[in-house]
Amino acid sequence: MTDPKIPITEDELHAYVDGELPTERRGDVEAWLATHPEDAERVQSWRAVADALHARYDAVANEPVPPRLELERLQRPPRKWLYGAIAASFAAFAMGGATGWIAHDVTASPSAFQAFTGDALEAHRLYVVEVRHPVEVPGDEKAHLQQWLTRRCGRTVHAPELESSGLKLVGGRLLPGPSGPASFLMYESASGERFTIYATRTTTDATQMRYTREGTNGALSWADRGVGYVVIGGNDRERLTEVARAVYDQAERSGG
Structure with missing residues (x-):
C-alpha cells in the first residue's frame, strides 16, 4: 500500500469518484474522507452530478457518429466524456477551490x-x-x-x-x-x-x-x-x- 500519511490530492478524489483510482490507494482515500468531512461532502456531490449526467447522456454518447459529421470528427480531436462530479465549477468541483465535473482530459490551466x-x-x-x-x-x-x-x-x-x-x-x-x-x-x-x-x-x-x-x-x-x-x-x-x-x-x- 502507499503511505496513508501522504495527503490525498484532488486528482485522486476525482479518480476515486470515477472508479479509476489504483486499488492500493482506495483505502487511503476512504480513510482520508472519513476524517475530512468537507472532502467527503465534495465527493458525494460529484457522484450525484455524475449519476445525473450518466442518466442524461449515456444513450447519446453511445450513438454512432452520423456520416455527415465524419469529416468534422476526423478533423477535430476526440472529446472524451468522462464523468467526474460546480459545479462548476454545472456540482462540479473543489468546494472552496476548483475541480472537474464532466471531463478530466482537460488541457486548460x-x-x-x-x-x-x-x-x-x-x-x-x-x-x-x-x-x-x-x-x-x-x-x-x-x-x-x-x-x-x-x-x-x-x-x-x-x-x-x-x-x-x-x-x-x-x-x-x-x-x-x-x-x-x-x-x-x-x-x-x-x-x-x-x-x-x-x-x-x-x-x-x-x-x-x-x-x-x-x-x-x-x-x-x-x-x-x-x-x-x-x-x-x-x-x-x-x-x-x-x-x-x-x-x-x-x-x-x-x-x-
Whole structure:
C-alpha cells in the first residue's frame, strides 16, 4: 500500500469518484474522507452530478457518429466524456477551490479558469446589489440584448430560459473580459434571489466544471468550444448546480 500519511490530492478524489483510482490507494482515500468531512461532502456531490449526467447522456454518447459529421470528427480531436462530479465549477468541483465535473482530459490551466472566474465574481458582487441599474439592457428587450451582445462579443450569445428554475431574466451587460468582450446576464427569482451568467472567449477548449466559493457567493465555471462560462449564485450548492446544468444544457443545444 502507499503511505496513508501522504495527503490525498484532488486528482485522486476525482479518480476515486470515477472508479479509476489504483486499488492500493482506495483505502487511503476512504480513510482520508472519513476524517475530512468537507472532502467527503465534495465527493458525494460529484457522484450525484455524475449519476445525473450518466442518466442524461449515456444513450447519446453511445450513438454512432452520423456520416455527415465524419469529416468534422476526423478533423477535430476526440472529446472524451468522462464523468467526474460546480459545479462548476454545472456540482462540479473543489468546494472552496476548483475541480472537474464532466471531463478530466482537460488541457486548460487553472490560471485560465481563475482569470475569467475572478472577473465574473467581481462583476457579480458589483452589480447584483444594484436596485435601479443592475443591467444595461432590460430583460423585456431580450431579442435586442442577444443581438447586441452577439455582435459585440463576436460569438452567439443566448440568454437561457430559466423559468423552470424559478428565475426571470433581469437583463444584461457588456463587460471587458481577460481576452475580449464578455457577456453578463442577470436572473432573479420571485423572492429576490439573483444569479448571473458570465461568458467570454478563452484559450482553453475543454468541457470541465469547477466550483469556487467566495464569501456568500458560489460559482460554477467551465469552458467549451473556446468560451468560458461562469454561473454565480449563493452558497446553496444544490440550487447553483440546478441552474448551472440548465445553462450548460441550453448552451450545448444552441452551440454557444
